[in-house]
Amino acid sequence: MAAAVISSTAAAGAPDAQGASPLAQQGARWAADPAVGDCGICHHLPGHDPRDQGTVGPSLAGVGLRLDEDALRALLTDARALRPGTVMPAYGRPATGPRVPPALQGKPLLPANVRDAIVAWLTTLRHG
Amino acid sequence: MFPSVRVQRLPQGGLTLALGLCLSLCLSCSAGAAQSGLAYLGEELRALQADPFANPGLLWVDRGTALWQAAPAPGVPACASCHGAPESLRAVIPTLPRWNPATERLENLEGLIRQCQSARQHQPPAPYESEALLALTTRLAHGARGLPLSGAVAQEAAPALARGEAFFRERRGQLGLSCADCHERYAGARLRGDRVSEGMINGFPIYRLTWQTLGSRHRMFRWCNEAVRAEPYPFGAEPYLELELFLRHRGAGLPLETPAVRR
Numbered sequence: 507m508a509a510a511v512i513s514s515t516a517a518a519g520a521p522d523a524q525g526a527s528p529l530a531q532q533g534a535r536w537a538a539d540p541a542v543g544d545c546g547i548c549h550h551l552p553g554h555d556p557r558d559q560g561t562v563g564p565s566l567a568g569v570g571l572r573l574d575e576d577a578l579r580a581l582l583t584d585a586r587a588l589r590p591g592t593v594m595p596a597y598g599r600p601a602t603g604p605r606v607p608p609a610l611q612g613k614p615l616l617p618a619n620v621r622d623a624i625v626a627w628l629t630t631l632r633h634g
Numbered sequence: 635m636f637p638s639v640r641v642q643r644l645p646q647g648g649l650t651l652a653l654g655l656c657l658s659l660c661l662s663c664s665a666g667a668a669q670s671g672l673a674y675l676g677e678e679l680r681a682l683q684a685d686p687f688a689n690p691g692l693l694w695v696d697r698g699t700a701l702w703q704a705a706p707a708p709g710v711p712a713c714a715s716c717h718g719a720p721e722s723l724r725a726v727i728p729t730l731p732r733w734n735p736a737t738e739r740l741e742n743l744e745g746l747i748r749q750c751q752s753a754r755q756h757q758p759p760a761p762y763e764s765e766a767l768l769a770l771t772t773r774l775a776h777g778a779r780g781l782p783l784s785g786a787v788a789q790e791a792a793p794a795l796a797r798g799e800a801f802f803r804e805r806r807g808q809l810g811l812s813c814a815d816c817h818e819r820y821a822g823a824r825l826r827g828d829r830v831s832e833g834m835i836n837g838f839p840i841y842r843l844t845w846q847t848l849g850s851r852h853r854m855f856r857w858c859n860e861a862v863r864a865e866p867y868p869f870g871a872e873p874y875l876e877l878e879l880f881l882r883h884r885g886a887g888l889p890l891e892t893p894a895v896r897r
Contacts, residue, residue, distance in 0.1 A: 547826050561824040586810075593815045601808040605864035610808045 526630045533627030536620050543616065543624055548594070552631055563594060568634030578628045582621050597621060668885045671831040671896055674822070679843075683895040691772060691841035691893020694765075694848050698773025701766060710755050713770070720777040727778035728890060731879045733791035740794055740875040743771050744850060762869035768848050772839045775892035783836050785886025791879065798880025801873055807864025813877075828897055833858075834885040835878065837894020844897060851878055 526534075537543040538551055550556045550565035573581065580588055583598030598621055600612040616624070672680060683689055702720055705712045717723060731742035741749070747770050748759035760767040787795050802813045816825070817833030824830070838851045849857075852874045856866035867873050 558827045559824070560826055562820050562830075593811060593819065595809045595811065601810070601863075603806055603808075603810045604804065605806040605859070606808050607863065607865045610863055613808070615808060 530626040533623035570631040674829040674831040694772040697769035724778040729784045733788035798876035807862035809862040811862040836888040837891040
C-alpha cells in the first residue's frame with residue numbers, strides 16, 4: 507500500500523523533481539519505466555520504494571549534487587569510457603559487441619531525446 | 635567447507651579476538667563457496683520448493699515416471715526395459731554434461747535421452763522444452779537429488795571447459811553484460827527487488843515463476859542472453875553445452891535439488 511502511494515507520487519514527478527521542467531518530469535517517468543530507462547533495476551530512484559529497486563549501482567538520491575550536467579550526460583552516454591570496469595551499460599553508444607541481434611546493431615540503448623530528458627531529471631536530484 | 639581453526643594460547647582478551655577472527659574467516663569462506671540459488675530466495679519460495687505436495691515441479695516427476703515405464707510404440711523398449719528404475723542412473727546425473735570419447739563431443743542429459751529415443755526406441759527425439767523431455771529429465775535428476783555436482787572434467791574436455799568459462803566472462807548483447815557481471819560480481823545484490831543468484835545449475839530443470847512452468851538449463855541461458863539483448867543460441871548448441879560444463883565444474887559439490895523453484 508505504502509509502495510503504491512510512493513509510486514504514484516513518483517509518476518506525477520518525484521519529490522526531488524517538484525517544480526522541475528516538463529523535460530525533467532518526462533525524464534523521471536522514462537527513468538522509472540522498465541520499458542525505457544529502467545534505471546531502478548540497478549539504482550534506487552528517489553521517491554520509489556527501495557525494496558523494489560536495485561542495489562547494483564549507487565542510489566541516485568543527491569546525484570545532482572555530486573555530478574554536474576555534463577558529467578551526468580557523459581556517464582549516461584558511456585559510463586565504461588569514464589569508469590573502466592563498471593557494469594553500467596553505455597546508453598548512448600552504438601551497440602557493437604558480440605551477439606547483438608541484427609535489428610539492434612549500431613543502435614544505442616536509449617535515443618538522444620530520452621537521454622536528454624533523463625539527464626535533465628538527474629540534475630534535479632539534489633537531496634542526498 | 636570451513637577452514638580448520640587452530641586454537642592457540644592467547645593473552646587475556648585474546649580469546650574474544652580469536653573468536654571474532656574465526657567468525658569473520660568462516661563468514662568470508664562461506665561467502666566464497668558456491669551457493670545454490672536456493673540461498674538467494676525468500677522464505678516463502680524456499681518452503682514451496684521443500685514442500686513435497688506443493689512444489690509444482692513434482693508434477694513433471696510424476697509424468698516422467700509414467701513416461702519412463704511406457705513403451706513409446708508397440709515392440710519398442712520402454713526406458714525401464716533397459717535401465718530398470720530411473721535411480722539406476724543417479725550416479726551419472728551429477729557428471730553431466732560430460733565428454734563422450736566416441737563422438738568426441740559433450741553430451742548433456744537432454745542429449746543422452748534424445749540419443750536413446752532415436753537409436754534404441756527408433757522414435758523422433760523429443761525436442762527441448764517439450765513436456766516429454768522435461769518430464770524425463772526432471773524424473774532422472776530428481777532421482778539423483780542430494781548428490782553433489784561433480785567437478786571432474788575429462789582431459790579431452792579441457793578446451794571445452796575453457797571455452798565455457800570464456801563464454802561466462804564475455805560481455806555480449808546490446809547491454810554488453812557477461813554472465814559473470816551479474817552472477818559473480820554482483821551475486822547477492824538486488825536487481826529490482828530480487829537478489830541476484832550465483833547462476834548455479836544444481837536445481838534444473840527448475841519450476842520458474844516467471845515462466846509459470848518448468849524449464850531446462852538451456853532455456854535459462856537463452857532467457858539470460860535475451861535479457862541483455864543478445865542473440866540466443868539454439869537449444870543444445872555447443873556454446874551452451876560448454877557453458878553448462880563450466881557451470882557444473884564451478885558449482886562442484888552443490889547438492890542436486892531438482893525440481894528447484896525459482897523466481
